[in-house]
Amino acid sequence: MKTIATVSTPVGRGAIAIVRxxxxxxxxxxxxxxxxxxLNSFVEAQPNYxxxxxxxxxxxxxxxxxVYFKAPRSYTGEDVVEFQCHGGVRLIDEILKKCLSxxxxxxxxxxxxxxxxxNGKIALSDAEGIIDMINGESxxxxxxxxxxxxxxxARKINQLQSLLLDCVSHLEASLDYPEEMEEEARSDAKAVARNLISELERLLSTCSVGKYIRDGINVAIIGQANVGKSSLLNAFLGRDRAIVTDIAGTTRDSIEEFVEVSGIMLKLIDTxxxxDTDDVVESMxxxxxxxxxxxxxxxxFVTEAGRQLNDxxxxxIEKFDPSSNIILVVNKCDSSNDNRDAIKISAKTGEGIDKLKDKIIELFIDKSVDTSGNIITNERHAQAVKKALASIESAAAQMDAMPTECILVDLKEAYFALGEITGNTANEEIIDNIFSKFCLGK
Ligand SMILES: Nc1nc2c(ncn2[C@@H]2O[C@H](COP(=O)(O)OP(=O)(O)OP(=O)(O)O)[C@@H](O)[C@H]2O)c(=O)[nH]1
Ligand SMILES: [Mg+2]
Incomplete structure (x- = not known):
């Protein structure tokens, strides 16, 4: 394979830059x-020095x-050399050009x-983990x-695939000796299918939590003018990010900010x-x-204490999709009493803000899901697990009635679906698509 080179640090001036x-x-x-x-020549360099x-x-x-990393003990599994230089744009450019020439x-x-x-150093899902770490903010x-x-x-998926492989081999062997082996192979397959169904269902149950752990939760702060939406944003952030005045129509454009709550990133949008307004900018x-x-x-949905929702x-509220999650937030509880069944806060004093944060997290992070074990954070993995589960369920349903050949088709499909996650059965298109999301030099 050809020898490749590029700059692995971000473009622009910096303290140091790396050409790899x-x-x-x-x-x-x-x-x-x-x-x-x-050294007389760098070809005599000791690895890892x-x-x-x-x-x-x-x-x-x-x-x-x-520094020289000798194959296979390097990031790529090939011989790797990294140069660490002063991070000047021109300097780096010259060194890279020299490598190319x-x-x-x-x-x-x-x-x-x-x-x-x-080169077999990492599974496809490991590579996706690397992208998630680069992009991860919480x-x-x-x-x-x-x-x-x-x-x-990858380890979990390999383990499930190897169970399937044993089961498939056993069933295939039984095709040659139906009298002696078929019954045993079938009962073995039934047990494996039951086990796999429960393992895959457990993995799937972590998907929705996984999505929010990876991508965070989008939170829109909505309400009538002057109810204290921007004040709430500021209270969440603990600093004066948005302008607050007693003039209705202060915020004219949406403001986005991030805050981490219990390890989860919330993307807050103050709106x-x-x-009803005649002002063109405001109506946009x-x-x-x-x-x-x-x-x-x-x-x-922010409203004010001391009065009912107006028409x-x-x-x-009726304009929102009925399936959307809406939390009624009654603000300004420091200045008026309110006995509605809602989250009561004061953006001014900070009262109730922690309760509101907990409420948001509770909506999305199911505490019964064990997030310390294997969780699915990636939609591609979730789809593959779903496909595998459907195939195994179909195999299990046919176990008593259909010929072994039909069961084998389903079990092999499940094997291939799982292999898409780690890459051992993924096609080139999937692989290229994943690596196209990486940055240059990674
Ligand atoms: N007493 C009291 N006043 C508040 C509270 N929160 C906001 N206010 C006041 O309500 C007024 C409006 O606050 P903003 O945060 O600008 O309200 P908004 O909903 O963002 O308003 P627009 O951007 O115009 O839609 C300001 O005078 C705030 O000081 C609160 O918890 N208690
Ligand atoms: Mg505002």
Missing amino acids: MSGDRSLEIASRIFSCKK MYYGSVDTGEIKDNILA EGCEIADKGEFTKRAFL SASLAAGYRLAKGET AGIR GVKRSIEAAKGSDVIL YERQL
Whole structure:
């Protein structure tokens, strides 16, 4: 395979930047760019040692660090060399150009990780865990990405696949000796199917929690003008992010902010107070508010203490999809009493905010789901588990009535569906699609 190179740190100026090479020729190419006093040539470099030396591209000279990872004990499973240099844009560009002119080809997005997968270093699901860790913003999403990246899901799936494989081999052998083996093979298959169904159902039960752990929860703050929506946003964040005034129509455009609650990321959208208005800018804001409500996981419908919902507010609530999650939040409880069955808060004093946070988390994170074990955070994995489950259920339903050949078809389908998760049965299209989501140099 060709030797590839690219810059693995973000584009722009920085304290340091890393140029990475992977492939058979990495060491030899590096030795033509980098030299150090300790070695006659970098081809003599010991693996996993950092060398201080100099780089000479013809155009520029600089002192840099270089490290060699010997195949297969490297990120990609191939020979890898990394140069750590000062993070100047021009400098990095020159070093990369030199690598290319000495024989490297420029790496595609995610190509290093793709090679790690193709060389059997990691499963496809591990690679997806790596992307999740790079993108993860909350502690729960990082933890879930880490567990995926270090192969917990892959191990579970491999274990289920190997149960299926044993069962398929047993059934296939019984086709040649139906008299002696068929009954035993069938009863074995029944037990395996029961076990797999319960394992896959457990995995599926973690999907919805997994989605919110990974992607966070979208929370829209909606209500009439002046009820205290922006004040609520500020109370959530613990700082004065949005402008608050006693003038109705203060917020005109939606404001998005993130806050972490119990390890889960909440994306809060403060919206323009909804009211009939002739002001063009404000009415565009109102339209956005209604759209934000539609695209959110939960709507905090904010109203004021000391009065019932007015006609306008009731009409507004009716505009929302009946299946949407709406939490009625009664604000300004510091200034008036209210005995409605709702979440009562004061954005001004902070009273009730923690209760509101807990309520939001409770809606989405089912406490009965054990999130310390294997959880499915990825929609692609969820689809594959569903497919496998349907095939095994179909096999189980036919176990007493249908010929062994038919049962085998279903069990093999389940095996292939599970293999899409780890990549051992995934096709090229799935693989390319996953690596296209990586950043350059990863
Ligand atoms: N007493 C009291 N006043 C509050 C509370 N929350 C907000 N207010 C006041 O209510 C007024 C409106 O607050 P905002 O947060 O701007 O209300 P809004 O819903 O964002 O208003 P628009 O952006 O115009 O839709 C301000 O004068 C706030 O000081 C509260 O909990 N208690
Ligand atoms: Mg506002």
